[in-house]
Amino acid sequence: MRAFLQIVRLELVAIARSKAMVLLALASVAWMFILPRIALDDGTAEGAFQMNVRYSLGVVYTLVLVSFSAVAAGTLARDREAKRLQLTMVRPARHMFIALGRIAALTIAAALFLGVSCVALGLRYGRGRTCDHVARPVLESPEVEARRLFDENMRDYPDFRAKVAEIGERDIMKYLVQYVNETYQTISKDERxxxxxxxxxxxxxxxSVRIRVTDTFGRLEKPKGVFRFEGREGVFDHVNKTLVRVSLSPAAAAESSAQKPGVLSFSNDGDANVTVYPRRDLVLLIEADGFWWNLFRAWLVMSAVAAVAVSAGVFLGASLGRGVAGFCMMAMLAASVASPAALDEYPDPMAATKADRISLRLTGISAFLTSPLDRHAPVAALEAGECVEWREVSGALASGFFVYPVLFSLLAGLVMRRKLD
Amino acid sequence: MRRWRAIVKATILEMSSEPLALLLTLSSIAIIAFASVFHIHQFGGADSSRMARDAGFSVLLVIGIVYAVFCTVKVFRREIESGTAQMALAHPVSRAGFFVAKASGAFLAYAVFALTVFGVTVTTVVGAKAGGIVARRTGDIAFIWGPALAIDAAVAVLPLVLAAVADRFFRCRFTTAATWLSLAISLLGAAASIALAVAFGFGDGMIGVPLWLAPAAVMLLFPAAVFVAASAAFSVRVKEGVATALAGALFIVALPAFGNYYLSSALSKGATIPWSRVFAAGLAAVPFVASFGLLGIHLFNQRDIS
Amino acid sequence: MNSAPDNVVELNSVAKTFRDFWMRPTVKAVDGLDLTVARGEVFGLLGPNGSGKSTTIKMILGLIKPGAGTVRLFGLPPDSIAARRRLGYLPELSYLHPFLTARETISYYAGLCGLDSRTSKERTSQLLEMTGLADAAGRAVGGFSKGMARRVALASALVGRPELLILDEPTSGLDPVSTNEVKTLVKTLVKGGMTILMTSHLLADAEDVCNRVCILNHGRKVAEGKIGEIGSSLQDFFLAKVGEGRDFTVAEFLR
Known part of the structure; x- marks a missing residue:
């Protein structure tokens, strides 16, 4: 344990005495205070808040991930190249602790960097602001519905069977899941x-209810109606933007009180039909707690993601040269962002050629392997006023502070000596 | 001149044996090949070669500058930190001459990268055009990228295979062999695709020889030269990380000016780029290269080498 | 394998061949080496450049795995924590973290040896005094001269009170006064019961401090014996064993 703590301390001292890291820390703090003064927002308080969260904490978070990944990839590799690593390796400390100590120190430093930025953001926006739990409609899972569609098509259409034989069931199912998620519902005039x-x-x-209102061609509609939920109601009128938040307040009307628990209703009182994508665009927002608490949970998640990046970087540095390890780490970060985006934006999986399918499969593997870096979006949640749930926090902490550091340091301990040959 | 040539040669050989330089080259080829695959259905046959050209030029500009900075900082810092600069300067070589020769070597190492990527871009553009014509005739969209992808895959994989064979049987250094083979195969691929386009043309010379890409690609050498000179100047004075960070800061500052050099969008609008404009752009880069060069020589003359 | 309690280091038919990516042998660094270092002796591992000294040392330290044969350190596998607890190592060059001060460096290695903070503080101060670095204790080692850095490295090797100290070219690059200090230190440490295994190019130094030497050439043991039993000077003995075929005629070069 003492040896482990010494290694942690050594790395922390290295960071504290590195001019580049001190400069980075100062730049991040300065950015948190400079951005709100120079940024041009849309004139609304909410717009300014969203922009500041995205471009202050969001930028610092990206900066921390990139810089600490690079430092992590270099820490063991540099010591090995300078022959200092062998001096540590001949001491009575387990080799995995040499890697784990570095991971722990870099994680602590990254958490401190992020913590300072979070405090700066909290001081600006912490008072009076709250966050909401996000509840989605309880519907059949898209996968189950897609499977039913698949079975129906297989039974009824020979062409479909031929397509499945050509493209493969897996890609067709992906397409059907996408189709199910995009299924919309039209609520006619005077309908409920x-x-x-x-x-x-x-x-x-x-x-509150948050809903995106567009017609089937993506144009803004002018709907009118009433939402009702567990004795509350909210009037939905004078809509001038696509994403609307309707606050529900206690209702006297018998209709509202008589509703079953958990049922949200909408009565269309307007002159036009209303198009709703329930899986995609309809959520219930239930007030949770204050901004500071949400910021704290977001900080925990961001620190855990940084720990995953740092763990991977230290392992790569134990097994590769400094430059190649750094490059692989940067490529991994880029892939974690680009792979899911490429998969999401791929125009039509049904029309994909063989070359496309191979590329899509490779991109899918890359997205899966790098998902621990991209799975959580704490800054986006903060920006949208959504609660970073404790369930997500505990999952992130378990993987970021335990599973990945232990796994990667074990692997690093194994490869460390091979590289000395 | 002989001294200059010796230093330049050593620098190019040093960079061609650098694994990270090879990785950057191979990643660039992969990006050009993959960027096209993911946009196949949005652009279709007519626009598919535009995608290849945009990807190639973006890689030449962005990864090219990363490569130029990386090469330059690496060669200078390694000379200073490993003590080989002391050895070289103990010979009848002036510090200014040493600085200029190292910077020229770094620039030529970048030129090897640029030529490799340009070869791949030409091949992909021709391949995409040919594929598009075949696809329109046959109705099979799989043809749009088929030929280009096959050649790109060959340019990415073949050098590695051949370098492995050279390493195994002739004891050539793997990275060096792969770097030079990438260049050779890329240029061969470009030459072969142009020859095929001229020979077959798919009726009415529809493919055409994309020689009009050359001036736009040459334009991209100028910002790279500025970055080589700047990185050289930074790295004789400060350590690797700080020199790279300073070059990164310069990149951000210079970002708005890059539009003047990135002519892919102009090409897509049917504009032609006369060589006189390329020459003028080169002249515009001279003061920057000279200023950073003089700064670098001054800083190198001032510093102790120990 | 049972190891005699008095043997601190035991190598039995140890061989190490380095291979390239294709697993082809590139260098046969050590070839069938048998070696024992007894408790309390100063053992010199001598040989020309490329004779396999460093590879042997690294195998004893557990940094490189032997290709064949067995290495035992205190009767244990050399990469075991228990064996490493009783070991100190001074490499040929002082590989130090440049951003740490001399005190922090020694205290870092004390921590790696598992010493508690009070003991670590005491040992660090003692060693700083002993190596004459007390006045420079607060300075970053990145700015130290070669001799000072060597002293910090030596103090770091001694901080865990090792039973076996491995010194790789301990006098390399030191001035005559410092060389003499190192030799005196070695003799003092041996008197205190420590076992020392050292490599050196400077045969006079080895002759001054070693009880027993082993000469390696091309990875093989070509001679082993006690200093007093060699008969001639170590220099003559060494040249007789490894000097054949290494004529170097300056006149020929200048012609």
């Missing part, structure tokens, strides 16, 4: 629609 949500129960909880 209902969706099931997890019941909230607490009558004092502040609840």
């Amino acid at each position: 629609a209902e969706w099931n949500f997890p019941p909230v129960g607490d009558p004092d909880a502040r609840v």
Whole structure:
């Protein structure tokens, strides 16, 4: 344990005495204060908040991930190239602890960098702001619905069977899941629609509905109506933007009180039909806690993601030269962002050629391998006022502070000596 | 001149044996090949070669500058830190001459990279055009990228295979062999695709020889030369990380000016780029290269080499 | 394998061949080496450049795995924590973290040896005094001269009170006064019960401090014996064993 702590301390001292890292720390803090003064927003308080979160904390988070990944990839490689590593390796400390110590120190430093930026953001926006739990409609899972569609098509259409034979069931299912997610529902004039949500129960909880309103061609509609949920109601009128938040307040009307728990209804009182994508664009927002708490949870998640990046970097540095390890780390970060985007934006999986399918499969593998770096989006949640849930935090902490560091340091310990031959 | 040639040669050989330089070259080829695959259905046959050209030029500009900075900082810092600069300067070589020769070597190492990527871009553009014509005639969209992808894959993989064979049986250094083979195969691929385009043309000379890409590609050498000179000046004074960071800061500052050099969008609008404009752009880069060069020589003359 | 308790280091038919990516042999660094270092002796591992001294040392340290044969350190595998706890190592060049001060460096290695903070502080101060670095204890070692850096490295090797100290070219690059200090230190440490295994190019130094030497050439042991039993000077003995075929005629070069 003492040896481990010494290694942690050594790395922290190295960071504290590195001019580049001190400059980076100062630049990040300065950026947090300079950005709100130079940025031009849309004139609304909410717009300014969203932009500041995205471009202040968001930029610092990216900067921390990139710079600490590079430092992590260099730390063991540099010591090995300077022959200092062998002096540590002949001491009575397990080789995996040499890697784990470095991971721990770099994670602590990254968490400190992020923590300072979070505090700066909290001081600016922490007062009076809250965040919301996000609840989605309880619907059949898209995969189950896609499977049903698949079975129906297989039974009824020979052409479909031929397509499956050519492209493969896996890609067709992906397409069907995408199709199901994009399924919309049209609510006609004077019609009432209902969706099931997890019941909230607490009558004092502040609840809102967030909905994106467009017609089938993506144009803004002019809908009018009333949302009702567990004795609350909210009027939906004078819509001038596509993403609308409707606050629900206690209702006296018998209709609202008589509703079943967890059921959200919408009565279309306007002159036009309303198009809703329930899986994609309809959510219930239930007020959770304050901005500071949300910031704290986001900080934990960001630190855990940084720990994953640092763990991978230290392992790569133990097994490759400094330059190649750094390059691989940067490529991994780029792939974690680009791979899911390429998969999402791929125009039509059904029309893909063989070359495309191979590329898509490779991109899918790359997205899967780099998903621990991209799975969480704490800055986006903060920006949208959505609660970073403790469930997500605990998952991120388990993987970032335990699974990946232990796994990568074990592997680093194994390869460390081979590189000395 | 002989001294200059010796230093330049050593620098190019040093960079061609650098694994990270080879990785950057291979990644660039992969980006050109993959960028096209993911946009196949959005652009179709007519626009597919535009995609290849855009990808090639973006890689030449962005990864090219990363490569130029990396090469330059590496060769200078390694000379200073490993003590080989002391050895060289103990011979009848002036510090200014040493600085200029090292910087020229770094620039020529970048030129090897640029030529490799340009060869791949030409091949992909021709291949995409040919594929597009075949696809329109046969109705099979798989043809759009088929030929280009096959050649790109060959340029990316063949040098590695041949270098492995050379390493195994002739004891050539793998990275060096792969770097030079990438250049050779890329240029051979470009020459072969142009020859095929001239020979067959797919009716009415529809493919055409993309020689009009050359001036736009030569334009990209100028910002790279500025970055080589700047990185050289930084790296004789400060350590590797700080020199790279300073070059990165310069990149951000110079970002708005890059539009003047990145002519892919002009090409897509049917503009032609006369060589006189290329010459003028080269002249515009001279003061920057000279200023950074003089700064570098001054800093190198001032510093202790120990 | 049972190891005699008095043997600190035991090598039995140890061989190491380095291979390239294709697993072709590139260098046969050590070839069937048998070696023992007894407790309390100063053992010199001598040989020309490329004779396999460094590879042997690295195998004893557990940094390189032997291709064949066995290496035992205190009767244990050399990469075991228990064996490394009793070991100190001074490499040929002082590979130090340039950003740490002399005190921090020694205290870092004390921590790696598992010493508690009080003991670590005491040992660090003692060693700084002993190596004459007390006045420079707060300076970053990156700015130290070669001799000072060597002393910091030596103090770091001694901080865990090792039973076996491995010194790789301990007097390399030192001035005559410092060389003499190192030799005196070695003799003092041996008197205190420490075992020392050292390599050196300077045969006079080895002759001054070693009880027993082993000469390696092309990875093989060509001679082994106690200093007193060699008969001639170590220099003559060494040249007789490894000097054949290494004529170098300056006149020929200048012609």
